[in-house]
Each structure stands twice: as C-alpha cells, then as structure tokens.
Amino acid sequence: MSFQSLGLSDALLKAISKKGYTTPSPIQEKAIPPVLEGRDVLASAQTGTGKTAGFTLPLLHYLSENPKAKFRPIRALILTPTRELAAQVHQSVKDYSEFLNISSMVIFGGVNQKPQVARLRQGVDVLIATPGRLLDLHNQNLLSIKRVEVFVLDEADRMLDMGFLRDIERVMKLMPEKRQNLMFSATFSKDIRKLANGILNNPIQVEATPENTTVEAISQKVYRVAKGKKTGLIIKLISDGNWKQVLVFTRTKHGANKLCKKMISSGITAAAIHGNKSQGARTKALAGFKNGSVKVLVATDIAARGLDIPLLPHVVNFELPNISEDYVHRIGRTGRAGANGQALSLVSADETTYLRDIEKLIGQKIDVEIVEGFEPDPNASTVPIKPGQNRQQRNSRNSGSKNSSGNRNNRNKSNNSRRRNDRRN
Structure with missing residues (x-):
C-alpha cells in the first residue's frame, strides 16, 4: 500500500515524499482511512511505529479540504503529556503542512507565556498543548477551544500515569460536543478504555501490534x-x-x-x-x-x-x-x-x-x-525498594498502624508531587 492509495491530498503527498517516506507503517495504514472518514478512533501502537503521522496526516487533510471561517479559531487540539512530545508533534505538523495554508503552534509550561499569547492572537488552526498551560491560558481568557472540530489525545495512558485525568475532564467540557475524537497510545489499560468510553463516540478500534510487545528490531x-x-x-x-x-x-x-x-x-x-x-x-x-x-x-x-x-x-x-x-x-x-x-x-x-x-x-x-569484576552481590536482598521507601523501611520488621500511616504519607507526598508536576507542564 502507498500513501497515495490512502486518499491523502497532493500537498500532503508532496510533504511526505520530501521527508523520504514511501510506504505507510501498519498503524498509519489502519488508522488513516477511518480518520479520513470522520470516525472516532481508538488506536493502539507501540512507540516508534509512526503513530504521530497516523493522526496528523488525516487531520491536516480534513482541515485543508474543509473551508475555514474568516475568523481563525482553533480548529484542532492535540493534547500531549510532556513538553518534549508536544514539541515533537508540532514539528511533525509543521513538516506535513509545509505545502498547505494551515497554521499551527505549540504551548507548554516552563517558559514565558507572552510569546505564546502573541502567537495565539494571530490565529491558529492546530494547537498542540500540554494540559497545564492550556488550562492556565484558558482561565486567563487568552484562548478558546469552543470551536474545536478535531480533538486528539496522544499518549493517553501516560496522561493517566501522570495524573492528568481531572485536567482532561476539564478540557473536554470546554470543547463543543460535536467533534471528531482520536485517542492514540502505546498501550490501553482498563482505565484508558473507561476514559475512551467517555470521550469517543462509536469508535473504530485499530491496533498495529499486540499490546505491550517490544519492537522486534x-x-x-x-x-x-x-x-x-x-x-x-x-x-x-x-x-x-x-x-x-x-x-x-x-x-x-x-x-x-x-x-x-x-x-x-x-x-x-x-x-x-x-x-x-x-x-x-x-x-x-x-x-x-x-x-x-x-x-x-x-x-x-x-x-x-x-x-x-x-x-x-x-x-x-x-x-x-x-x-x-x-x-x-x-x-x-x-x-x-x-x-x-x-x-x-x-x-x-x-x-x-x-x-x-x-x-x-x-x-x-x-x-x-555477567561482566567479570562487576558480579552481582549474592547476599543482597531481592526485596524491591518501593518508591518513597528507603532501605531501613524495607528491612524493618515493624508493622501495624505506624507502617500504614507511613505508607499513607508516602502516597500523599507522591500525589502532591504529581500535582506540582502537572502544573509545571
């Protein structure tokens, strides 16, 4: 199968060719057609298989083929868990939209918001964002996502791992009910499927490789x-x-x-x-x-x-x-x-x-x-050190309310730390 057979526009095919790609990967083969049809998609593909192009290419095709309003609202929102991934996705969007009249930008925390706000005021079609900065700018009335036509939740399982569930729920309430929704991730747990049920409408599920397998190469x-x-x-x-x-x-x-x-x-x-x-x-x-x-x-x-x-x-x-x-x-x-x-x-x-x-x-x-001179210690304990637990706690034989309280404190500290990291994004 070729990219041309998937039904992508000539402008996108030109950009793909310029990148040196000739044939779509399995996840692109399976995901692009239903996205082009306007279906909601739940896609599972291990990292490194080209899933970013699996949603950016059909998204850009849709935006270029459908007329836009004179006022340029944010038409597509791609939500990612980390700054690095947001920047990576934005680069892909820029590369593939080189021959299209589509504007894009990325926003995330940890940097001055003023340049981001100035760029938003110029109008943008595709916004790639981390949850914290997106909600922060929305709360300051500096952006609106009430006209989003396509919503992409990238690395959805990592979103949950990092404690973004409440932020995702807040973002969902800010967008129109009628829109296309895409969820892409390396893995899908029961929690992810539960989240998908609340976001996706009659989705088609695609999977490029068995869940949690590693790349053969x-x-x-x-x-x-x-x-x-x-x-x-x-x-x-x-x-x-x-x-x-x-x-x-x-x-x-x-x-x-x-x-x-x-x-x-x-x-x-x-x-x-x-x-x-x-x-x-x-x-x-x-x-x-x-x-x-x-x-x-x-x-x-x-x-x-x-x-x-x-x-x-x-x-x-x-x-x-x-x-x-x-x-x-x-x-x-x-x-x-x-x-x-x-x-x-x-x-x-x-x-x-x-x-x-x-x-x-x-x-x-x-x-x-085993490398000579770096052998394992035959007398070392095989009991794992849990997050937030030091060696003394691990080796202690004490039990009861004291340990339970300590575990609760560790969990509370972990949750507080996670919330701080959320805002940092």
Whole structure:
C-alpha cells in the first residue's frame, strides 16, 4: 500500500515524499482511512511505529479540504503529556503542512507565556498543548477551544500515569460536543478504555501490534550487577564499546543528576533531562544529544514518550522502572522506523521482581550476562525498594498502624508531587 492509495491530498503527498517516506507503517495504514472518514478512533501502537503521522496526516487533510471561517479559531487540539512530545508533534505538523495554508503552534509550561499569547492572537488552526498551560491560558481568557472540530489525545495512558485525568475532564467540557475524537497510545489499560468510553463516540478500534510487545528490531540484554557497581559498569560498557549516542534511564531526578556528574568526571560528555530542569536546559541537552556534542543523555521517564531521535543505537536502563509498561516505552526510543537498536538493563538484586514482571509483560525471557569484576552481590536482598521507601523501611520488621500511616504519607507526598508536576507542564 502507498500513501497515495490512502486518499491523502497532493500537498500532503508532496510533504511526505520530501521527508523520504514511501510506504505507510501498519498503524498509519489502519488508522488513516477511518480518520479520513470522520470516525472516532481508538488506536493502539507501540512507540516508534509512526503513530504521530497516523493522526496528523488525516487531520491536516480534513482541515485543508474543509473551508475555514474568516475568523481563525482553533480548529484542532492535540493534547500531549510532556513538553518534549508536544514539541515533537508540532514539528511533525509543521513538516506535513509545509505545502498547505494551515497554521499551527505549540504551548507548554516552563517558559514565558507572552510569546505564546502573541502567537495565539494571530490565529491558529492546530494547537498542540500540554494540559497545564492550556488550562492556565484558558482561565486567563487568552484562548478558546469552543470551536474545536478535531480533538486528539496522544499518549493517553501516560496522561493517566501522570495524573492528568481531572485536567482532561476539564478540557473536554470546554470543547463543543460535536467533534471528531482520536485517542492514540502505546498501550490501553482498563482505565484508558473507561476514559475512551467517555470521550469517543462509536469508535473504530485499530491496533498495529499486540499490546505491550517490544519492537522486534530491538536486541535486549540484562546485565546482573551489584547495585554499587552499576556506575562503573555503565562507564565501562560505553567506553569499551565506543558508543557514540546513549540514552540512559534512571528512576529519579537525583539519580539522573548524580550519574551525569559521574559520567562527566570519567571523561564522557553527558547531560541530564528531567522535570526539575528548566525548559531551556532540557532543550539544550536534547539538541546537544542529537548533534553529537553530548554522547550520553541521562533521563527520567518524562523523556520516554517525548524523544524522537532517528537511528538511536543504545538505550540503557540504569535502573529498571517499577511500572513494567514503562520498560516498553523506554526501550522504544531505539529500534525506530525499522532500524536496529540495543536495549540494555543493569539489574541489581532488589530489581529481580521488576525484571520478572517485565518479562511476563513482554512474553519473553531476556538474555542475561555477567561482566567479570562487576558480579552481582549474592547476599543482597531481592526485596524491591518501593518508591518513597528507603532501605531501613524495607528491612524493618515493624508493622501495624505506624507502617500504614507511613505508607499513607508516602502516597500523599507522591500525589502532591504529581500535582506540582502537572502544573509545571
């Protein structure tokens, strides 16, 4: 099948050709026709399979084929969970609309709102936004989405993971009831399907690959290692392998900063990217990583859905995620668009449960290797350290109301932190 056979306009076909694409990916093949028909769509596709084009191409076709009002209201809204993903989607919209008379822009938090407001006042057809900044500007009466014709919820599962449900519900109330709705994501949980039932009208469901499977082009390997030897091992792997571009995931912002400093002190150019970094710092770090001046980008899961780096050869889980699905999203940064990629995980004893859950999720055993001098500690506990829990709490045998209270406090702190991050977007 060709893009031309999908029924896209000549202007879009010209833009697609300029990008060097010749045939649609499976998710594009399945999603574009029903979107062009005006149907609501619930689409599941693992990261790296081209799902962004799966909704941007038919959306742009619709807008270009249908006359617009003299006053240019926001006609299409694409909601994403992170700034990086919002910027990535906006770039795709710009690329594909190069030969169309369609305007677009992106808004997100962490930067001065004045330039965004000035651009909004000029009129915009397609708005790509994170929930926090969108609602903030709406509450200031600086934008209106009451004439939106097409609404896209991108990475819907990540939206829920990050605590955006209430914001999504607020956004829904601000748009007209009659509109086309598209939900795209890497995975769909029961909660996502419940959300879809409240947004989509008689949707057609499309799925490019089995849920939570990993891209076949990605070679996966586990290095069993003592927790205290992880830093030394990853530096050895990067140095001995002469790796030029490595995306490394840590579980916490502090861990990302700490590992980044260790890398730099060992002569490896590195930068960290996470929610506590300013937007300017995040943009600079990502730009350096893409142009090769930064060899290693150390990131938290905020980057798992928002980075689009062609031909990225290596992804390393310095720490396994405690949510199994995040493993799929992390390693999906490599092996994109059919290219080969390598995903390595440094696994200590306390991550044994996480590894077992990941293997169960993806339906395969991952090859294990041990490097001499970096062997795992045979005496280390295999009990996982939960988020917000330190070693003393993990090893404590105390139980009862004290522990219950502590768990509640940890959950409250986590929820408060999540709400702060929501507003930061």
